[in-house]
Amino acid sequence: MKRTKILLDENDIPKSWYNIQADLPTPLDPPLHPQTKKPLHPSELRPLFPDALIAQEISQDRFIPIPTAVREIYRIWRPTPLYRAVRLERALKTPAEIYYKWEGVSPAGSHKPNSAVPQAYYNSKQGVERLVTETGAGQWGSALAFSCNLFHLQCRIYMVKCSYEQKPYRRLLMQTWGAEVNPSPTTLTETGKKIRAEHPDTTGSLGMAISEAVEDAATHDNTKYALGSVLNHVVLHQTVIGQELQQQLRSIDRTPDVLIGCVGGGSNFAGASFPFLRDKIRGKTPNLRVISVEPLACPSLTKGEYRYDYGDSAGLTPLMKMYTMGHQFVPSPIHAGGLRYHGDSPLLSKLTKDGYMEAIAYTQEEIFEAAMLFAQTEGFLVAPESAHAVRAAVDLARIAKKNNQKQIIVFNNSGHGYFDLAAYEAYMTHTMPNGEPVVNASAFSLLQQTQPLRTPRKRP
Numbered sequence: 001m002k003r004t005k006i007l008l009d010e011n012d013i014p015k016s017w018y019n020i021q022a023d024l025p026t027p028l029d030p031p032l033h034p035q036t037k038k039p040l041h042p043s044e045l046r047p048l049f050p051d052a053l054i055a056q057e058i059s060q061d062r063f064i065p066i067p068t069a070v071r072e073i074y075r076i077w078r079p080t081p082l083y084r085a086v087r088l089e090r091a092l093k094t095p096a097e098i099y100y101k102w103e104g105v106s107p108a109g110s111h112k113p114n115s116a117v118p119q120a121y122y123n124s125k126q127g128v129e130r131l132v133t134e135t136g137a138g139q140w141g142s143a144l145a146f147s148c149n150l151f152h153l154q155c156r157i158y159m160v161k162c163s164y165e166q167k168p169y170r171r172l173l174m175q176t177w178g179a180e181v182n183p184s185p186t187t188l189t190e191t192g193k194k195i196r197a198e199h200p201d202t203t204g205s206l207g208m209a210i211s212e213a214v215e216d217a218a219t220h221d222n223t224k225y226a227l228g229s230v231l232n233h234v235v236l237h238q239t240v241i242g243q244e245l246q247q248q249l250r251s252i253d254r255t256p257d258v259l260i261g262c263v264g265g266g267s268n269f270a271g272a273s274f275p276f277l278r279d280k281i282r283g284k285t286p287n288l289r290v291i292s293v294e295p296l297a298c299p300s301l302t303k304g305e306y307r308y309d310y311g312d313s314a315g316l317t318p319l320m321k322m323y324t325m326g327h328q329f330v331p332s333p334i335h336a337g338g339l340r341y342h343g344d345s346p347l348l349s350k351l352t353k354d355g356y357m358e359a360i361a362y363t364q365e366e367i368f369e370a371a372m373l374f375a376q377t378e379g380f381l382v383a384p385e386s387a388h389a390v391r392a393a394v395d396l397a398r399i400a401k402k403n404n405q406k407q408i409i410v411f412n413n414s415g416h417g418y419f420d421l422a423a424y425e426a427y428m429t430h431t432m433p434n435g436e437p438v439v440n441a442s443a444f445s446l447l448q449q450t451q452p453l454r455t456p457r458k459r460p
């Protein structure tokens with residue numbers, strides 16, 4: 001009988017996070033001050049983040065120990081299972097093996113608590129009393145609400161207006177964990193008031209909500225800001241996923257040919273893939289393909305520019321070098337709210353630019369088709385964000401069938417979709433707008449390549 005799930009023991013939870021900055025062929029371009037455009041001094045981040053997180057943001061240490069208090073909380077849902085998608089393979093009649101790392105088992109339902117917990121921990125340790133943040137689909141907001149509750153911190157959340165309206169149950173979950181939730185843009189901040197005056201009908205965006213949360217933190221002494229993706233320290237925390245995944249695949253004697261993940265700001269996929277990219281950068285696994293999947297409605301990696309840009313719409317955050325649609329880009333209100341971000345993690349962007357990672361984009365229609373097939377074979381109902389990864393895995397498995405290849409396809413399944421049933425309904429009743437600004441160049445044809453899209457630059 002085929003092995004269906006590969007489990008680890010609680011004691012196998014990694015003891016440190018992996019910091020890929022130590023292994024980059026060339027260093028990251030530094031963040032710049034939003035006004036002076038000069039390299040930012042780390043101390044300038046102190047109004048927003050506690051010192052421990054600022055230190056992690058710029059650290060060049062390869063491994064950073066995970067505090068015991070954080071590992072203890074990780075035990076609630078980690079290590080997460082690795083599944084072999086036996087029934088999906090069967091339905092596709094593919095010779096490929098498909099595996100997925102299942103992050104939907106956390107209390108908030110996604111990978112996000114992997115970073116929310118350490119962020120709340122370091123803030124509480126420094127005596128911070130209140131955390132503020134933005135949330136798109138509500139996944140990050142619930143992860144932070146859950147974590148603040150554990151460390152007795154107050155929590156205020158600016159929730160993108162269209163998600164607030166689409167997802168009342170996410171809001172209720174955050175409120176259950178004690179957070180205050182507001183539809184952004186709000187009248188609670190100067191930035192929010194200004195946006196509302198200029199664009200009275202706006203459905204909101206992550207960029208706007210970030211501006212509001214950053215202003216809130218900068219204007220309250222007892223308050224700091226928490227970001228759920230993009231930044232180096234967030235990506236760092238997520239590497240528990242990839243380290244566990246390495247152990248799990250090793251235990252069944254498999255090495256992946258392809259790693260896939262959906263990308264909004266890049267944290268779940270960076271977390272799953274960076275431990276593997278360490279070997280790729282060192283030239284040990286030159287044929288490993290590492291593929292980011294994004295929505296065609298917000299195609300920063302596939303259609304954006306690689307340049308300095310602000311992290312928010314108002315231009316309050318430092319400038320970061322990344323793939324971006326432009327900080328004022330407002331994507332159409334697609335259901336994968338967690339992927340509606342104009343930029344991407346500078347680390348993931350750089351590794352894409354340098355040819356270690358590839359990227360493809362799909363329409364909503366395409367990803368829901370795959371999510372339905374997944375639910376009907378594997379049983380789990382995935383988040384619309386995660387469905388992007390499912391679609392790419394399915395396409396690759398079909399290509400493997402055509403070529404009669406026994407590929408090992410592994411994807412990170414970032415979360416469940418039990419709060420996204422309205423989106424499934426829209427798909428099933430054919431009322432889902434695709435909302436794409438551009439014509440779909442077929443991701444399928446890009447995936448057919450048997451070699452990585454770009455040749456990685458060699459390490460000097």
Ligand SMILES: *Cc1c(COP(=O)(O)O)cnc(C)c1O
Nearest residue numbers: 139229264265266267268338415
């Ligand atoms: C937030 C979210 C994402 C996108 O964020 P990343 O930082 O790119 O990982 C993906 N999947 C789920 C389930 C999410 O909640």
